[in-house]
Amino acid sequence: xxxxxxxxxxxxxxxxxxxxxxxxxxxxxxxxxxxxxxxxxxxxxxxxxxxxxxxxxxxxxxxxxxxxxxxxxxxxxxxxxxxxxxxxxxxxxxxxxxxxxxxxxxxxxxxxxxxxxxxxxxxxxxxxxxxxxxxxxxxxxxxxxxxxxxxxxxxxxxxxxxxxxxxxxxxxxxxxxxxxxxxxxxxxxxxxxxxxxxxxxxxxxxxxxxxxxxxxxxxxxxxxxxxxxxxxxxxxxxxxxxxxxxxxx
Numbered sequence: 422x423x424x425x426x427x428x429x430x431x432x433x434x435x436x437x438x439x440x441x442x443x444x445x446x447x448x449x450x451x452x453x454x455x456x457x458x459x460x461x462x463x464x465x466x467x468x469x470x471x472x473x474x475x476x477x478x479x480x481x482x483x484x485x486x487x488x489x490x491x492x493x494x495x496x497x498x499x500x501x502x503x504x505x506x507x508x509x510x511x512x513x514x515x516x517x518x519x520x521x522x523x524x525x526x527x528x529x530x531x532x533x534x535x536x537x538x539x540x541x542x543x544x545x546x547x548x549x550x551x552x553x554x555x556x557x558x559x560x561x562x563x564x565x566x567x568x569x570x571x572x573x574x575x576x577x578x579x580x581x582x583x584x585x586x587x588x589x590x591x592x593x594x595x596x597x598x599x600x601x602x603x604x605x606x607x608x609x610x611x612x613x614x615x616x617x618x619x620x621x622x623x624x625x626x627x628x629x630x631x632x633x634x635x636x637x638x639x640x641x642x643x644x645x646x647x648x649x650x651x652x653x654x655x656x657x658x659x660x661x662x663x664x665x666x667x668x669x670x
Contacts, residue, residue: 422542422572423498423509424483427518428491435485435492440525441551442617442644443482445494448475448519449504460519475519478505478655479648481546482523497542503654527617527644529555534612536561536582539604539628540620541594542572543648549576551617552584562607566600566620594621594651601627605635614642622647625669645669 437443448462454473456465462475483493496509512518529536529551536559538548545565552563553576560581567573568589578584585607589597601624616638618628625647632638632645647669649655662668 422545422574423496423506423512424493425496425509425512425518426491426493428489430490432485432487432490432492435487435523437482437485437487438523438525440523440528441554442527442547442619443485443523443525443550444479444547445482445520445522445524447478447480447494447505448521449478449508450475450519462519462521476504476656480505480520481544481550482525483546483550495546527551529559529617530615531556532613533615533642535559535610535614536563537604537614537616537618538563538565539600539616539618540564540648541566541600541624543621544619545574547619548617549574552576552578552582555579555582560610561614564600564603564607566597566603594624598627600624601631604628605631609636614638616643616645618643618645619648622650622667622669629669640670 450456450460451473466474480494480496483495485492496506498506498510501507536555538551538561540548548563548565557579558581559579563578563582563584564587565584566587566589568591570588573586576584585603587599587603589599616632618625618632625645629645632643
């Protein structure tokens with residue numbers, strides 16, 4: 422993963438949401454296309470053909486510091502594959518990033534007895550932000566799937582919240598069941614749980630069954646969605662949300 426910290430006067434217009442899964446839409450200008458400055462990615466949709474619109478990718482805000490005018494975005498890198506990953510790998514001071522937002526809706530329920538988090542690298546920033554926003558006396562467990570121990574990163578969790586790292590060890594998300602198995606077989610304390618479960622779409626379908634069928638949770642206790650789908654670009658993934666394969670709840 423690569424963390425890009427962006428900032429400058431443009432961040433003065435940023436209005437954070439009261440949500441730990443806050444996200445932005447990054448707009449990547451297409452090379453070779455002449456965009457009028459200052460670039461207004463929404464206004465140009467009225468004047469330019471669709472095939473010249475900037476490409477859009479969705480990323481969770483790891484943290485934002487408005488006093489310092491800085492925002493941190495974490496990118497999963499797949500070598501040269503994809504759009505955002507290679508951009509993040511090559512980013513240098515002085516480069517421009519254009520994003521809109523933020524969106525987001527989840528914040529840990531203060532009335533819950535304990536907290537459950539589960540996700541892969543795509544959900545790691547949102548889960549880390551939620552864990553770090555918990556009160557000092559909170560209890561719970563966060564299952565975070567990454568490839569190997571080389572991918573671990575620090576998370577300032579309360580003493581009562583265990584961060585359990587789960588490793589794929591080279592397996593693809595299409596082959597691994599490590600995250601689902603960890604949640605299904607993990608401890609389950611008494612009391613009302615507040616669950617935040619996000620990541621690869623097929624993982625989420627399997628975890629949906631664990632939470633609602635195995636554990637009998639109410640829909641109001643669970644924030645559950647797919648952030649991406651293995652083998653799909655974001656454009657294709659977003660289009661599939663309207664089809665049966667793309668529906669989780």
